Amino acid sequence: MGENGRRLVPPISPMTARTVDVPPRAPGLAYEAKWDGYRVLLFARPDAPHLQSRRGNDLGPGFPDILRAAAELGEEAVFDGELVVIEEGAVNFAALQSRAQRTGRRAEAAAAAHPAHFIAFDLLQLDDELTMTRPYRERRALLEEIFTRRDLQSPWALCPMTTDPDRASEWLDPAWGAVGVEGMVVKGLGQPYRPGERGWRKLRARATADAVVGAVTGPVTSPDALLLGRYDAEGELLMVAQSAPVTNVLRRELGPLLTPAGPDHPWTDVQFRSGWGTRDILAHRCVVPELVVEFEADVAFDAGRWRHPVQARRIRAELAPEDVPHFPAGPAD
Known part of the structure; x- marks a missing residue:
């Protein structure tokens, strides 16, 4: 993990999840919808916005629309989330994949034809605070506050989350796969964010x-x-x-x-x-x-x-x- 003073520096290894076969049920768990897109970290900075893939690659050249949104957020933050292209009410993975291979004018044309969305589900830094040491419940609250305070609209989106396992189980219905939700990720409400650690759990529909x-x-x-x-x-x-x-x-x-x-x-x-x-x-x-x-x-x-x-x-x-x-x-x- 890179750090410059109190400023996170890419690349950063995101926290990941191990696959389980049965949805865990216990007090103190949160369930998030798992989207079928690219896992990314988004560095929202007016001077140097950056879009990092899960493996640390720079995806920014292919997604100038997302970089602009990050630069114009109005505050400095580092988000964890999923990058998707949604068309006709469903995730279009092929369009996402095609966009990632374009640069320059071709990337701008692709952004106009196939706009991307960034679905945020975690917060690693806010201004000069490294929020990773905070429990998930606090990071989620800060994330929701940013969306409310900035009245964030497209291309921003907030990942659905619930503490109700029965409601979360609906995301395992294959019908959700038709729109791009491929399962769930389970996190502990008290968990800190540990880069590179497989500390979460995931289930695919x-x-x-x-x-x-x-x-x-x-x-x-x-x-x-x-x-x-x-x-x-x-x-x-x-x-x-x-x-x-x-x-x-x-x-x-x-x-x-x-x-x-x-x-x-x-x-x-x-x-x-x-x-x-x-x-x-x-x-x-x-x-x-x-x-x-x-x-x-x-x-x-x-x-x-x-x-x-x-x-x-x-x-x-x-x-x-x-x-x-x-x-x-x-x-x-």
Whole structure:
């Protein structure tokens, strides 16, 4: 963590969360909506506004609108939050990703076409006070005071928070994924902010869906992972998800049912990347697209495809490929 006198200096490692499977319920907990965007730290300073990614990179050149808002806030502060682009009532991750790659005039044009929002959920510094040592309840109160005092409007937004676990559980409904809320983050009301520490807890909304096995990694007779597809309205098979390594039980069940495909398979000459945003090419073997599987996934879904690896759960022998929802149906299909 950088510090110049009492002024925080980027880059700073944000406090992070570990994944849990069940929402914790106990006195003294706060629940925040988890948004599907870029985790960022925003340094609101009239002389040197700065937008830092989770990994410490400078995102400012791609988001001049956010830098202007930070410079014009009227007071000096360092915020933790989520950067999103919201269009037609939902987060548009592709537009956000595209904006991050632009600079100069192209960045200004993208800002006009696809305005970004900064969703604030924590406060690391206010004027000359390092607020990180304060408990979360006090940091949240200060954050709310700033929003009220400055009457902050777009591109500023305050992250929803509740101390009611039942209300927070609504954010785990996959329907919220359609608008960009992918779960919740759980914080202790008495917790200080500790940069770099995994001291919070997070849960992602999850849902099940069906798709056709179009290719595999590893041997066809004992696949390691699955490349899953759905047909579009024109009958073209399009990839929608890549699975995590399948269980040994499912691997043994899949092997006898998969048939290596011939050269006429639509994915024969297609290159798939090993992960969203990576450049590594995945080595895959095409199979006859006749087997349907059910998988479990989070709600990070964009342009017809799940961004994160999914968990293949079982073979749907009772379903034919034509029974699977057409591309680009998503988490709520």
